[in-house]
Amino acid sequence: MDRIPILRMGNFLLVTIQVDLYDRLAQNLESDLVQMVSKTEAKGVLIDISALSIVDSFMGRIIGNIGSVSKIMDAETVVVGMQPAVAITLIELGLELKGVHTALNVERGMQLLKEKILVEDSEPDDE
Amino acid sequence: MQFEIAKTLQKKRKQVLEFWMQNQLKDESLREDLMSNDELRKESDELLNSLLDALTDNNIADIQSSDFDSLTEIISGISITRARQGFSPKETGNYIFSLREALLQTLHNDFKGDANDLLNATLQVVKLVDGLAAVTFDTFIKGREEVILRQTDEITEISTPVIRVWDGILALPIIGTLDSARTQVVMENLLVEIVNSGSSIAILDISGVPAVDSLVAQHLIKTVSATRLMGAECIISGIRPEIAQTVVHLGIDLSNIVTKATLASALRYAFTLLKLEVKKSTKSEAL
Numbered sequence: 001m002d003r004i005p006i007l008r009m010g011n012f013l014l015v016t017i018q019v020d021l022y023d024r025l026a027q028n029l030e031s032d033l034v035q036m037v038s039k040t041e042a043k044g045v046l047i048d049i050s051a052l053s054i055v056d057s058f059m060g061r062i063i064g065n066i067g068s069v070s071k072i073m074d075a076e077t078v079v080v081g082m083q084p085a086v087a088i089t090l091i092e093l094g095l096e097l098k099g100v101h102t103a104l105n106v107e108r109g110m111q112l113l114k115e116k117i118l119v120e121d122s123e124p125d126d127e
Numbered sequence: 128m129q130f131e132i133a134k135t136l137q138k139k140r141k142q143v144l145e146f147w148m149q150n151q152l153k154d155e156s157l158r159e160d161l162m163s164n165d166e167l168r169k170e171s172d173e174l175l176n177s178l179l180d181a182l183t184d185n186n187i188a189d190i191q192s193s194d195f196d197s198l199t200e201i202i203s204g205i206s207i208t209r210a211r212q213g214f215s216p217k218e219t220g221n222y223i224f225s226l227r228e229a230l231l232q233t234l235h236n237d238f239k240g241d242a243n244d245l246l247n248a249t250l251q252v253v254k255l256v257d258g259l260a261a262v263t264f265d266t267f268i269k270g271r272e273e274v275i276l277r278q279t280d281e282i283t284e285i286s287t288p289v290i291r292v293w294d295g296i297l298a299l300p301i302i303g304t305l306d307s308a309r310t311q312v313v314m315e316n317l318l319v320e321i322v323n324s325g326s327s328i329a330i331l332d333i334s335g336v337p338a339v340d341s342l343v344a345q346h347l348i349k350t351v352s353a354t355r356l357m358g359a360e361c362i363i364s365g366i367r368p369e370i371a372q373t374v375v376h377l378g379i380d381l382s383n384i385v386t387k388a389t390l391a392s393a394l395r396y397a398f399t400l401l402k403l404e405v406k407k408s409t410k411s412e413a414l
Binding site: 082083084086090096102108 | 314318325326327349352353359
């Protein structure tokens, strides 16, 4: 069965979605990703959806779910490279992806993740 | 034998045109500034010919008849041209109604028969011209509407510029009322420009928006959320006191959107986000 590869890069997990996501694939991605987060103790998840041109409410929810679940597992999620049409569709569907961060491209997304994790790491020292 | 309206009028074609021109020329609402008398005569002649050619005693009561198709076309053409040239509806209406007078005048001058026949003939002519007038108004309004539609399109086109005010900062001054269609255009332009320029901050300036109701606010919130999904921050600036009051009175929650009073303060805030500083130069000499 098709699976979307999840790459590990240091503390982070990288997912690039290069094919059209159908429902089953998306659900698999969600469970695989959660497994990987727990196995690798990753601190951040970066999902690149720049090749994704069609989303529906289900997809939107899956992305939101991934964000919320990772958050519980103590990992930040960043969705990068969303296309304008996709953003408009999600807003029209009423999905604001509250749990996830967003960035314009992979580079900015990485930077954002690093900042978030640095802040988290430094917080205990401040107390 | 019944009086033959169509034949009589066709024989008196010249006379009808003369009467009609006279009627038009003595009318106070004649617009010589928009159309010369020669042009007017040519136009009237063409219209009259088309009318009399198509007219028979059988179809006089039925303006919808296919015999009148070419006539309707000519009238529509005249009406639309007049709408564009800036004639008022009344002037265009008078143009057709003066034809009625001319037709009746000619009929009466030439009439042989009793009063009942005359009444019948008159009623028929009146009905015919009324039908023409209805067509005129229809197309006149259509012509005007086309003008309005075109202008609306143009306004939408020119009123949504996305300006790059700094590296990574876009500004989008919105002027005029925000409706769903415009929000869509604004949102698309903004998001596409964010991708193209790789900007991380967008400033929506709404000082040119005359009023904000709950629908407009909804549209603004949508735009801001969409920008966030793209990974950029969105600031709303230019909120006038009256608008701030309305927003609060309507119970619209803008608390998770950054709002600034002026474009300048929004820009300053954007600089802070980008960790930029603007300093006065200490050099005494300007470049």
